[in-house]
Amino acid sequence: MRRERTGLMTVDQGAGRPAEEGARGRFERIYQTLRMRICLLDYAPGSRLREEDLAEEFRVSRTPVRRVLVKLEAEGLLRSVHGVGTIVTDIEVDALAQVYELRVELAELVGKLSPTPVDAALIARFREIRARCDEMVHEGDPRTFSRINMDFFHLFNSLTTNAPLREISERLYYQTARIWLKAASRLKNFEELIHTEFTTFQREVTDITEAVEHGDLAAAGHVRRAHIAMSFSRIRKASKAGGPGGADAD
Amino acid sequence: MRRERTGLMTVDQGAGRPAEEGARGRFERIYQTLRMRICLLDYAPGSRLREEDLAEEFRVSRTPVRRVLVKLEAEGLLRSVHGVGTIVTDIEVDALAQVYELRVELAELVGKLSPTPVDAALIARFREIRARCDEMVHEGDPRTFSRINMDFFHLFNSLTTNAPLREISERLYYQTARIWLKAASRLKNFEELIHTEFTTFQREVTDITEAVEHGDLAAAGHVRRAHIAMSFSRIRKASKAGGPGGADAD
DNA sequence: CAGCATGATGTTGTGCACAACATAAGAAGC
DNA sequence: GCTTCTTATGTTGTGCACAACATCATGCTG
Numbered sequence: 001m002r003r004e005r006t007g008l009m010t011v012d013q014g015a016g017r018p019a020e021e022g023a024r025g026r027f028e029r030i031y032q033t034l035r036m037r038i039c040l041l042d043y044a045p046g047s048r049l050r051e052e053d054l055a056e057e058f059r060v061s062r063t064p065v066r067r068v069l070v071k072l073e074a075e076g077l078l079r080s081v082h083g084v085g086t087i088v089t090d091i092e093v094d095a096l097a098q099v100y101e102l103r104v105e106l107a108e109l110v111g112k113l114s115p116t117p118v119d120a121a122l123i124a125r126f127r128e129i130r131a132r133c134d135e136m137v138h139e140g141d142p143r144t145f146s147r148i149n150m151d152f153f154h155l156f157n158s159l160t161t162n163a164p165l166r167e168i169s170e171r172l173y174y175q176t177a178r179i180w181l182k183a184a185s186r187l188k189n190f191e192e193l194i195h196t197e198f199t200t201f202q203r204e205v206t207d208i209t210e211a212v213e214h215g216d217l218a219a220a221g222h223v224r225r226a227h228i229a230m231s232f233s234r235i236r237k238a239s240k241a242g243g244p245g246g247a248d249a250d
Numbered sequence: 251m252r253r254e255r256t257g258l259m260t261v262d263q264g265a266g267r268p269a270e271e272g273a274r275g276r277f278e279r280i281y282q283t284l285r286m287r288i289c290l291l292d293y294a295p296g297s298r299l300r301e302e303d304l305a306e307e308f309r310v311s312r313t314p315v316r317r318v319l320v321k322l323e324a325e326g327l328l329r330s331v332h333g334v335g336t337i338v339t340d341i342e343v344d345a346l347a348q349v350y351e352l353r354v355e356l357a358e359l360v361g362k363l364s365p366t367p368v369d370a371a372l373i374a375r376f377r378e379i380r381a382r383c384d385e386m387v388h389e390g391d392p393r394t395f396s397r398i399n400m401d402f403f404h405l406f407n408s409l410t411t412n413a414p415l416r417e418i419s420e421r422l423y424y425q426t427a428r429i430w431l432k433a434a435s436r437l438k439n440f441e442e443l444i445h446t447e448f449t450t451f452q453r454e455v456t457d458i459t460e461a462v463e464h465g466d467l468a469a470a471g472h473v474r475r476a477h478i479a480m481s482f483s484r485i486r487k488a489s490k491a492g493g494p495g496g497a498d499a500d
Numbered sequence: 501c502a503g504c505a506t507g508a509t510g511t512t513g514t515g516c517a518c519a520a521c522a523t524a525a526g527a528a529g530c
Numbered sequence: 531g532c533t534t535c536t537t538a539t540g541t542t543g544t545g546c547a548c549a550a551c552a553t554c555a556t557g558c559t560g
Contacts, residue, residue, distance in 0.1 A: 024332075048541090050540090050541075051541085051542075052541090055515095060514080060515090061514055061515045061516075062514095062515080062516085062542095063513075063514050063515065063516090064513080064514070064515095066542085066543090067320055067513090070317055070320055070321065071320065071321075071324055074321055074324055080542065080543090081521095081522085081541090081542080082273055082274075082520070082521055082522080082541080082542050082543060083520070083521030083522035083523080083540085083541055083542060083543090084521085084522060084523075084540095084541065084542075085522095085540085085541055085542075086541090086542075098363075098364060098411075098412045098413055098414055098415070099414050101363055101364065101412060102359070102363065102412060102414050102415050102418075105355075105359055105363070109352070109355055113348075113351055113352065113355070114348060114351065161348075162348045162351060162352060163348055164348055164349050164352050164422060164425075165348070165352050168352075168418050172414060175414075273520085273521095273542085273543055273544085298511085300510095300511080301511085301512075302511090305545095310544080310545090311544055311545045311546075312512095312544095312545080312546085313543075313544050313545065313546090314543080314544070316512085316513090317543095330512065330513090331511090331512075331551095331552085332511080332512050332513060332550070332551055332552080333510085333511055333512060333513090333550070333551030333552035333553080334510095334511065334512075334551085334552060334553080335510085335511055335512070335552095336511090336512075
């Protein structure tokens with residue numbers, strides 16, 4: 001199938017910035033999409049990604065796809081092996097202990113370093129997330145939980161203007177974002193535990209929102225820190241209880 | 251040589267096998283070389299790197315070179331603009347304030363999180379750096395200072411076993427490594443200031459070496475933290491004094 | 501002579517074909 | 531029947547040619 005040059009170019013993202021973001025726009029779009037799929041376990045850990053399939057899906061050649069895969073590999077989410085394939089990184093709770101150990105500290109730094117001035121719009125966004133959170137508690141869906149958790153992370157991360165800190169926190173977050181869904185998928189029958197996770201997260205969002213309302217970003221950081229640590233502790237416990245031998249062969 | 255089926259892991263990243271290394275070896279070699287050149291100001295900030303030249307130098311095509319450039323761009327050391335070229339990121343003291351703000355905190359974390367067990371070999375490496383430091387003080391050379399500083403960073407970074415922390419610290423370090431050389435190149439005539447920098451760094455190495463000898467990695471982290479902060483403070487002051495209008499047009 | 505349009509030139513981004521590599525299947529030998 | 535070598539197949543890595551894009555020079559026009 002031959003692709004029209006002038007015709008397909010405009011289809012990209014007309015509402016945004018068509019002229020400024022030509023090639024870079026495609027790159028970001030593919031990158032964000034693949035990262036989301038990996039973190040939402042649409043691509044299971046250990047599964048192979050074929051560059052040609054991705055190229056066909058995004059209507060581009062293998063070359064730009066490979067650029068994205070290289071970046072994703074640098075982020076630690078993929079691993080390309082010559083002659084084998086590009087496989088999604090497998091995640092282990094013990095290996096993520098170091099990442100969490102660092103995320104805990106960075107969360108506190110977000111509330112401490114170069115704080116963002118709190119305005120009404122920022123508070124409104126926090127309250128919006130909290131509302132979505134309340135709604136989620138009634139309808140237990142691990143996937144929507146992950147999405148809200150993701151949005152909340154970005155919002156919390158915007159509490160600091162320190163660009164490197166934000167970038168690093170984001171990177172580490174996406175390295176650990178999958179572990180909750182993975183653990184939840186194993187404990188799917190235990191609705192009770194998942195509900196506990198939901199309400200716990202709801203409390204975290206509520207507390208942090210309140211702290212932001214009071215303009216106390218340091219307190220928000222401390223709350224976030226404590227919740228990240230406890231969340232990992234619960235995941236670790238559930239992982240040991242659920243049995244390490246997960247029957248997830250490719 | 252037949253390879254076991256169960257052993258999926260190949261040579262991976264064997265340290266010290268230059269000739270037999272496959273694609274990944276070339277990649278690492280080119281990456282390390284370019285990064286070193288950027289941080290040693292062999293490639294001045296703002297200068298353009300032509301992919302074809304690099305391809306010819308490393309005896310490869312443009313394709314693997316572009317892989318390296320993409321990673322370097324992700325690290326923040328390069329910036330590729332379509333139709334213009336791949337230019338070395340310009341560094342400004344004010345923009346690096348956030349990076350230093352974070353590096354200061356991470357330095358303390360290196361001495362706090364997952365400390366490496368201190369053995370005789372580790373102490374010996376610190377003493378070796380200290381010896382090179384003493385030698386450097388007698389022969390003032392900003393370039394060798396940067397190299398020793400680089401080696402010392404890697405050594406200090408090895409005080410923690412937290413892999414993400416090490417990786418992030420390394421990344422941030424290389425983002426800031428150039429600023430000292432850049433500032434020093436402007437104040438080249440002020441030999442006295444540079445000598446002060448040398449002796450200050452010598453004290454830092456001495457103090458941290460002593461702390462490591464005592465097995466007090468937390469103290470090493472605190473010393474490191476203080477010195478990073480003071481170093482940036484001096485650079486900032488020198489930058490303002492030397493005049494922000496650096497006549498370094500390409 | 502100033503200002504602007506237009507082409508020339510050089511760069512990165514993309515597409516495509518082939519090489520390098522690893523694995524899996526199949527056949528030969530014991 | 532089992533092992534082992536060979537072959538087939540599929541994947542990523544590389545090389546090369548062209549397109550997209552930006553800048554600069556040049557000529558035209560006012």
